[in-house]
Amino acid sequence: MTEPDAVGQPPAGDTALAIDVRDLRMRYGSNDVLNGVTFNAKPGEVIALLGPNGAGKTTTIEILEGFRMRSDGHVRVLDTDPAHGREAWRARFGIVLQSWRDHGRWKVRELLNHLGSLYAPYGGEGIERPWNTDELIEVVGLTEHIDKRVNSLSGGQRRRLDVAIGIVGRPELLFLDEPTVGFDPHARREFHDLVHRLSDMDSTTILLTTHDLDEAEKLADRILILAGGRIIADGSAEELSRRMSTEAEVRWTVNGKRLIHSTLEPTTYVRELFAQHGADLEDLEVRRATLEETYMNMVQQFEAGKVESAVRAFEEVTR
Numbered sequence: 592m593t594e595p596d597a598v599g600q601p602p603a604g605d606t607a608l609a610i611d612v613r614d615l616r617m618r619y620g621s622n623d624v625l626n627g628v629t630f631n632a633k634p635g636e637v638i639a640l641l642g643p644n645g646a647g648k649t650t651t652i653e654i655l656e657g658f659r660m661r662s663d664g665h666v667r668v669l670d671t672d673p674a675h676g677r678e679a680w681r682a683r684f685g686i687v688l689q690s691w692r693d694h695g696r697w698k699v700r701e702l703l704n705h706l707g708s709l710y711a712p713y714g715g716e717g718i719e720r721p722w723n724t725d726e727l728i729e730v731v732g733l734t735e736h737i738d739k740r741v742n743s744l745s746g747g748q749r750r751r752l753d754v755a756i757g758i759v760g761r762p763e764l765l766f767l768d769e770p771t772v773g774f775d776p777h778a779r780r781e782f783h784d785l786v787h788r789l790s791d792m793d794s795t796t797i798l799l800t801t802h803d804l805d806e807a808e809k810l811a812d813r814i815l816i817l818a819g820g821r822i823i824a825d826g827s828a829e830e831l832s833r834r835m836s837t838e839a840e841v842r843w844t845v846n847g848k849r850l851i852h853s854t855l856e857p858t859t860y861v862r863e864l865f866a867q868h869g870a871d872l873e874d875l876e877v878r879r880a881t882l883e884e885t886y887m888n889m890v891q892q893f894e895a896g897k898v899e900s901a902v903r904a905f906e907e908v909t910r
């Protein structure tokens with residue numbers, strides 16, 4: 592057990608975490624979807640929860656938001672068990688769901704004024720709630736559209752409005768569920784800039800779900816890969832890539848003949864090739880699978896129903 596400090600306060604432990612999840616389990620009927628999920632998020636971190644279709648990302652996020660009751664495990668979000676979270680706790684986080692379809696006849700400014708007013712009772716303790724509407728509209732890049740009706744916005748503009756709705760209460764924590772589905776590359780890039788701005792500006796903790804490793808790499812400080820009911824990888828994109836110990840493929844040509852060999856020790860192998868063939872060695876290439884290729888391979892096997900072997904193979908190379 593940890594000792595209290597000199598003034599009798601317990602040392603900062605789990606309470607310093609924005610999200611603390613340990614051994615989370617979720618069962619739908621006889622289907623165990625989450626089988627011991629463990630991870631945490633520190634305040635200000637941007638975390639991407641990545642996983643194949645049906646891995647349980649939405650289930651996890653809904654449990655954290657208090658929309659779904661877990662079967663078992665320890666969960667704390669902003670120091671509160673979501674199963675018992677009250678209004679004042681809900682006011683401290685924002686949610687951007689897959690799409691906001693209501694309120695089509697409202698104008699952008701009116702809608703944000705209205706939704707913002709719902710947060711007014713929860714301000715204080717150094718946090719001004721809600722966000723000033725015009726300032727918020729500028730932050731999400733909708734100033735030109737401030738008096739437009741919601742149903743006249745384009746898909747990308749609508750998504751910006753979704754984000755504005757998610758952050759109008761100046762959340763300490765923001766949940767984004769597949770925020771860029773259906774975006775073209777330009778809208779996607781703009782959305783990524785917006786997320787970076789949010790996390791820099793207010794050091795908002797952000798948990799987003801995505802299918803896309805590239806997006807996770809661009810946005811997140813840490814990537815969590817959920818598959819087979821567990822977190823099978825947790826680290827920055829660089830850390831995960833570094834941990835990968837897949838075999839490298841060495842290709843070369845000698846006396847006009849093209850040859851290939853797979854090895855875990857490419858440097859030693861190449862040294863031996865030089866020793867053996869010297870100047871006859873041509874077109875030498877060494878290639879290791881990228882994190883993306885390894886991940887995609889896992890997803891393909893997972894989606895073909897080979898869940899356990901997909902997860903085991905992925906863990907073996909990223910351990």
Ligand SMILES: Nc1ncnc2c1ncn2[C@@H]1O[C@H](COP(=O)(O)OP(=O)(O)OP(=O)(O)O)[C@@H](O)[C@H]1O
Nearest residue numbers: 619620622624642643644645646647648649650651
């Ligand atoms: N209310 C429910 N009742 C029974 N099964 C459910 C329920 N909700 C989700 N599931 C099942 O739980 C599993 C995980 O679903 P979930 O939506 O959490 O996955 P996901 O990772 O978010 O998937 P996607 O990427 O497709 O959105 C799926 O097999 C799904 O069919």
